Amino acid sequence: QQPVQSPQAVILREGEDAVINCSSSKALYSVHWYRQKHGEAPVFLMILLKGGEQMRHEKISASFNEKKQQSSLYLTASQLSYSGTYFCGTGHRDNYGQNFVFGPGTRLSVLP
Amino acid sequence: DSGVTQTPKHLITATGQRVTLRCSPRSGDLSVYWYQQSLDQGLQFLIQYYNGEERAKGNILERFSAQQFPDLHSELNLSSLELGDSALYFCASSADGSRGTGELFFGEGSRLTVL
Numbered sequence: 001q002q003p004v005q006s007p008q009a010v011i012l013r014e015g016e017d018a019v020i021n022c023s024s025s026k027a028l029y030s031v032h033w034y035r036q037k038h039g040e041a042p043v044f045l046m047i048l049l050k051g052g053e054q055m056r057h058e059k060i061s062a063s064f065n066e067k068k069q070q071s072s073l074y075l076t077a078s079q080l081s082y083s084g085t086y087f088c089g090t091g092h093r094d095n096y097g098q099n100f101v102f103g104p105g106t107r108l109s110v111l112p
Numbered sequence: 113d114s115g116v117t118q119t120p121k122h123l124i125t126a127t128g129q130r131v132t133l134r135c136s137p138r139s140g141d142l143s144v145y146w147y148q149q150s151l152d153q154g155l156q157f158l159i160q161y162y163n164g165e166e167r168a169k170g171n172i173l174e175r176f177s178a179q180q181f182p183d184l185h186s187e188l189n190l191s192s193l194e195l196g197d198s199a200l201y202f203c204a205s206s207a208d209g210s211r212g213t214g215e216l217f218f219g220e221g222s223r224l225t226v227l
Contacts, residue, residue: 032216041114041202041218042155087155089216100145100216101170102155 001026003090005103012078012110020073020106022088030091031064031071036105037084045073045086075108083110115139118203118219126227130191133222137184137205143167144186145204145216146178155202161186190224198226 003024010018022031030049034042045057048064048071056062059076075082085105115138125131137144146158157170161180172178175193180186190197200221208214 034216041220042216044215044217047215100160100168101157102147104154 002101003088003103005086005088005106007106008104009107010109012108014080014110014112015077016110018075018078018108020075020086020088020108021070022072022090022103023068023070024090026069026090028064028066028069028071028090031062032089032091032100033062033071033073034087034089034102035082035084036087042087078108078110080110080112083108114217114219116203116205116217116219118201118222120222121220122223122225124225124227125193127193127195129193129226130189131193131224133188133190133201133203133224135186135188135203135205135219137186137203138217141205141207141217142184143206143208143214144180144184145206146172146186146188147202147204148199149202149221150196150199158188193224193226195226198224200224 003022006021032047033045036042061074064071085107087102087105089102117136119134142163144161147155149155158172159178160168164180175191178188200223202218202221204216204218206214206216
């Protein structure tokens with residue numbers, strides 16, 4: 001079951017903040033966040049595990065609400081380099097070897 | 113450099129043909145995932161192997177097949193190719209075999225164009 005991401009796209013000015021949300025209809029064991037620039041491979045940002053702490057990657061942080069089966073990615077004081085498509089990926093605890101699926105992506109554009 | 117190697121980087125072929133995409137995972141990683149990404153679309157999960165065995169299967173067409181060899185490299189075979197199969201095919205590897213607790217390292221992808 002593919003997770004849902006919102007919004008589909010965001011346009012920001014440099015220095016502004018943004019939040020990207022990811023939710024699943026199934027119980028989550030882990031949530032990953034990746035960023036992909038056009039024509040390149042996705043790059044790992046962070047992973048959040050059930051019972052784990054909020055994670056940070058530079059000025060990007062994320063939270064994981066196990067009860068709501070949601071995760072949010074917070075981009076603070078965005079930089080031009082943050083532009084790209086952000087994917088959340090979900091792992092589920094009820095299936096050993098569950099296919100690790102990604103959401104449809106959120107396209108982030110940071111303008112000068 | 114993620115440590116995951118995919119070949120070929122680009123492939124142009126005709127409808128009805130068959131191609132094989134190859135992936136060498138990062139040293140020590142036992143899991144290999146295959147994803148298909150059509151133009152400006154998301155990452156569609158195809159299949160996962162762990163230490164030589166199929167671990168999970170996504171929306172993989174019957175015309176597609178994959179395997180992981182004893183040296184852990186993997187191949188994705190695409191046959192009876194159609195125009196709609198044109199896409200970027202990514203391989204990713206992970207040390208983890210289940211539940212998605214390990215970071216995925218992506219190769220640079222193999223861009224397939226079917227004419």
